[in-house]
Amino acid sequence: MxxxxxxxxxxxxxxxxxxxxxxxxxxxxxxxxxxxxxxxxxxxxxxxxxxxxxxxxxxxxxxxxxxxxxxxxxxxxxxxxxxxxxxxxxxxxxxxxxxxxxxxxxxxxxxxxxxxxxxxxxxxxxxxxxxxxxxxxxxxxxxxxxxxxxxxxxxxxxxxxxxxxxxxxxxxxxxxxxxxxxxxxxxxxxxxxxxxxxxxxxxxxxxxxLRESAAHQPINSADAERLLYIRSEIISDLSVPPLIRELAQVAAMSETKLKQLFKQTFGITIYTYYQQARMEEAAFLLKQGKHSVGEVGYELGFSNLSHFSRVFEKQYGLNPKRYSSS
CATH class of the missing domain: 2.60.120.10 (Jelly Rolls)
Structure with missing residues (x-):
């Protein structure tokens, strides 16, 4: 309909x-x-x-x-x-x-x-x-x-x-x-x-x-469409960090414009958005109880599990092991 x-x-x-x-x-x-x-x-x-x-x-x-x-x-x-x-x-x-x-x-x-x-x-x-x-x-x-x-x-x-x-x-x-x-x-x-x-x-x-004050960049429907597509690209594979140069090419924007519009629209930088989405996916997988901490960390691209634990604890206040059993 x-x-x-x-x-x-x-x-x-x-x-x-x-x-x-x-x-x-x-x-x-x-x-x-x-x-x-x-x-x-x-x-x-x-x-x-x-x-x-x-x-x-x-x-x-x-x-x-x-x-x-x-x-x-x-x-x-x-x-x-x-x-x-x-x-x-x-x-x-x-x-x-x-x-x-x-x-x-x-x-x-x-x-x-x-x-x-x-x-x-x-x-x-x-x-x-x-x-x-x-x-x-x-x-x-x-x-x-x-x-x-x-x-x-x-x-x-x-x-x-x-x-x-x-x-x-x-x-x-x-x-x-x-x-x-x-x-x-x-x-x-x-x-x-x-x-x-x-x-x-x-x-x-x-x-x-609470967002950082910055000069507002006007946005149109085409820009909005590209930003949502870029967001989709960022979270499509959370094991690989986003490359601004490649995303800018996909969005048909300069790197500067893409970074400015993305932060303006979502309130955080592209990399911070990626890292938050990465930890949210980790939390989801851990709560399912089907994966060990190591499996979740490696699946999300962490080769160093200590680094994974530090990043996760920074966002959730608990390390992955305690979070999965809480």
């Missing part, structure tokens, strides 16, 4: 999607028809400039959502929380789709509404994601920061094109779970949700506020 729309400032996803699948919206709730699957989409508005849409469903066929930029400016900030174990395919250009989220990698996306994108949600898999849409003046009032860093200045500024990714921590996952489980017939449910959505935004923007 293909749903395509243009992201105009007044576009309301749930209304147009309901028309597309010939369903109705009642009190902000769209129940997925039985012939398409099961689940729901819920929208809550906290004024004309601040709303949240909660998606929880399992569909009988793939769902492809194409968002086209309206060309009317970017006066809306979108924060996308993808809380699934299954990877999601995303594209910012029409050419290729790459994986957006695997385990906890880059599961939160903050973007201006002038970037086109295509999302593919697989059939017969539980889909859970949340989209918060807020206008810059409202976000500025909520944050109430007297001296924001360059990232927050870019997001809350006028007419900037941006794309930032953050990892989803345990606190955010628990918050999303509690929000989804709320009994919306409770008279104070709307009040509760408004508080929790602001808490969600706090967790995201607290992380973004």
């Amino acid at each position: 293909l749903f395509s729309f243009t992201a105009t400032p007044d576009f309301d996803f749930i209304t147009y999607f309901a028309r597309h699948i010939q369903a109705t919206v009642q009190n902000g709730l769209l129940v997925i028809p039985d012939q398409l699957g099961q689940g729901y989409i819920r929208k809550l508005a906290f004024g004309p400039d601040f709303k949240i849409t909660i998606h929880r469903y399992l569909l009988k066929e793939d769902l492809i959502v194409k968002r086209h930029t309206s060309g009317q400016g970017n006066d809306l900030i979108t924060v996308f929380f993808y809380n699934n174990e299954q990877a999601l395919q995303i594209a910012y250009d029409e050419d290729t789709q790459v994986l957006f989220s695997q385990r906890d990698e880059s599961a939160i996306q903050v973007t201006s509404n002038d970037l086109s994108s295509t999302l593919r949600f697989p059939a017969r898999q539980q889909i859970q994601y949340v989209v918060v849409a807020i206008k810059p003046p409202r976000l500025t009032d909520l944050l109430a920061i007297s001296e924001p860093n360059s990232v927050l200045q870019t997001i809350t500024g006028n007419g900037n094109s941006f794309l930032f990714f953050e990892r989803m921590g345990a606190e955010t996952k628990l918050l999303l779970k509690n929000m989804a489980a709320l009994d919306m017939t409770n008279q104070l449910s709307h009040f509760y949700m408004q508080i929790k959505v602001q808490e969600l935004l706090y967790l995201v923007f607290h992380k973004l506020s």
